[in-house]
Amino acid sequence: MTKHTILTLGPIRAYQDELRALEVTHGATVLQLDKPTREEFLEEIASVAKEHKVTILLTTYSPILRNLNKDFVEPLLPSLRLVAGIGSGYEHVDVDFLTAHGVYYSNTPVGVSEPTALTTVMLILQTVRDATQAAANVRSGQWINGLGFTPDVRGLVVGIIGMGRIGKLVRDKVTALGMKVVYSNRKRLPEAEEKGATYLSFDELLQQAQLISIHCPLTPETRHLLSDEQFAKMQDGVFIVNTARGAVIDEAALVRAMQSGKVLRCGLDTFEEEPKVHPWLAESNRAALLPHFSCFTTRIFRDLELEILENIVAFMEKGTPNTPVNQPQ
Structure with a gap:
């Protein structure tokens, strides 16, 4: 089985232990970043890329990550193979760029x-x-x-x-x-x-x-x-x-x-x-x-983070996430 390195951007609110368990169950390396500004995120991503071949990027809910363009992804190429995002919509993601570089993007349509x-x-x-x-x-x-x-x-x-x-x-x-x-x-x-x-x-x-x-x-x-x-x-x-x-x-x-x-x-x-x-x-x-309020429920992060983890596990085990929005070659 391929050894994967997972980089998370933003806070994991409900399934921190389950994420860390992937280090034992699947031999993955889990790295986590949570920064207050876009600039700091980009600096840290570039720094991580110098030391690790990140294969999976996990993005959680954060206003800073609402424009997930190539600036976040390019430093992690060519090793990156999956961006596992949160939420159903993906208009904030440069999916064409990911597809052109052989990277899946998966969303979480079930939880929302x-x-x-x-x-x-x-x-x-x-x-x-x-x-x-x-x-x-x-x-x-x-x-x-x-x-x-x-x-x-x-x-x-x-x-x-x-x-x-x-x-x-x-x-x-x-x-x-x-x-x-x-x-x-x-x-x-x-x-x-x-x-x-x-x-x-x-x-x-x-x-x-x-x-x-x-x-x-x-x-x-x-x-x-x-x-x-x-x-x-x-x-x-x-x-x-x-x-x-x-x-x-x-x-x-x-x-x-x-x-x-x-x-x-x-x-x-x-x-x-x-x-x-x-x-x-x-x-x-x-x-x-309403202020884009539909998913503000007490269990939403539990549902969405579980769905993200299921996408990551499916990708590590089968090579394809459960809910891909693109089909890279």
């Missing part, structure tokens, strides 16, 4: 799925029932003044864009609440996996859904997937919920659609230029807003 799906359902209910405005009324002493009747979610047609792991969980949860699900995906699911959801083309979904929930990754193709042209095709008074990536929606176009009444209310956990939020959205009680 349940809390993200649950937060989606929470935002769906809050958005449809106008709960943000109702809460504001109570706090301002207005009680029920100015509040109208809202739709009942039973029978509401929910359009899911992206029927992956999270989309499927959302489908199951809203179906249990009596909503009807239509979905758009790169490929139609096998009928046995649809569980009553109806496959539609993207344009058909825009036209038929009463609420649209976004669950696709952010890629060059999906950036501003919803903009003025797409909002114009939707029903008047549609609801929009986004717990995927903010830039999938053209935020300025969303504001225009809300100002015109095309979009009645929205629920957002992600934004185009985080932590910046469009001023109109920030001031509107028709927008239910």
